[in-house]
Amino acid sequence: MSRAQSRLREQTTLAASAQRVWAMVLRYWYVIRSSWPRTAELIYWPLVQMLMWGFLQSYLAQTSSFAAKAAGLFIGAVLLWDILVRSQLGFAVAFLEEIWSRNLGHLMMSPLRPSELITALIAVSLIKLLVAMVPVAVMAYLFFGFNVLSLGFAFAAFFANLIIMSWSLGLISTGVVMRWGLGAENFAWLIVFVFLPLCCVYYPVATLPGWLQPVALALPPTYVFEGLRAIVLDGTFLASYMLAALALNVIYFAIGYAAFSYLLHSARVNGTLVQMGE
């Protein structure tokens, strides 16, 4: 076997692939670690949201029997919503770091494969999510007595369905930025918010007009928020809802991956990878 063949063989092993993913996770971890304002920024907005909805719920509980009965509904919804938002932003912003630092060219011509970059972005979105949400969840318990872990297995199902959806959105948004450059940066920041009214975060699907309900039911997070209401209001875990969300998530993730691959190819055809950051 020639030296070139042996080097190629080394590069294609699973260990080599894991090494490249680890390199990228380290790269993003070093960025998080290098700046305390960035870490504080991760926690800031979820904390503000949780406090606002928590106090609103406390106020409503004094004036409305429904709100008193539904203790934890708003705080639970805001925590779950923030899982979707923070995870998608964690994914997309990690990718944007490469464009802001004009490093994308180096990465794209290194042996790093697109699937490895995606795996690293997924890992980083999880790390950022934990950094942001663990302190906020602890404060939700301390301030308002809402323990997200008391949801038990349901919380694990909610969490899994929300983060898979966030990765699908992350794949599409980073693909769009890769294809159209920083002009499309706002898309990466804003894409998730279109789901806020559609996924019925704070109200049941039945509240939506009839024509909009099928749209809501085609989105995995809708089942999560319906599931949260069922468990908080009735103490019922809707397993079928979680399975429906999972099935939809498989489809959305496949669409996200296909969109990312197509947009990367399109960026190579249109030459946007070499102009990135300029």
Add this chain to the structure above:
Amino acid sequence: MQKLTPASHASSHPPAEVRDLRKVYRDVTAVDGVSFTLGHGSITALLGGNGAGKTTTIAMLMGLVIPTSGQARVFGADMARARHTVLHRMNFESPYVDVPMRLTVRQNLEIFARLYGVRELSGTIAAIADDLKLTDLLDRQYGKLSAGQKTRVSLAKALLNQPELLLLDEPTASLDPDTADWVRSKLERYCLERGATVVLASHNMAEVERLADRVIMLEKGRIIADETPTELIQRFGRDTLEEVFLAIARRGAKAAEMGS
């Protein structure tokens, strides 16, 4: 010093081979039917004014841009389709592409060493830092370095995996003459010691005369000259490559004026 030509090169594919390469962006033809083959251990300069097609050609050699037609092959691999089979054997340096600013030099080198599958990370980083006078800068943030220091870091990144093919896009742009000379010496020594093949895009004609054994001159995406620097200077009856470059550029401008 004699250039090294590793034994494995003898029967292998050429480091880079470009055939009828063409790239059209909507109504702009950036590269128009370019063909060349690079020999092992050669240093080839791609010259031309702004918009001549140098960067697009290099981008197609790296697989970052897919040609409209034709092929760019590196070590036999079609860079539009199979670039991941050879990317670990090549590297790239340009002052226009940075490494992450917030990371220290050591962190940056560690990340790229891992990406390129470099063994003995700490030893390799220490050795290359020592060679490129970066040891004292290893724990400083890349973004806080001077232009010359950044270029040395960029060069260290480009040499980490001991590439057999090195693509350099204006490697000494914006450097003071002393630092630029130092960088050229390092590149010369690397090529001599490793037998590496280099593609160099540069506007610095003195640099090209010193480093390159072949010059491919591009104009409007086409090759208008492909010979050694000495042959090119003789053919145009000039004293330096800079004079040749100016003569060609002004001829082009005059033709364009008459055409309009």
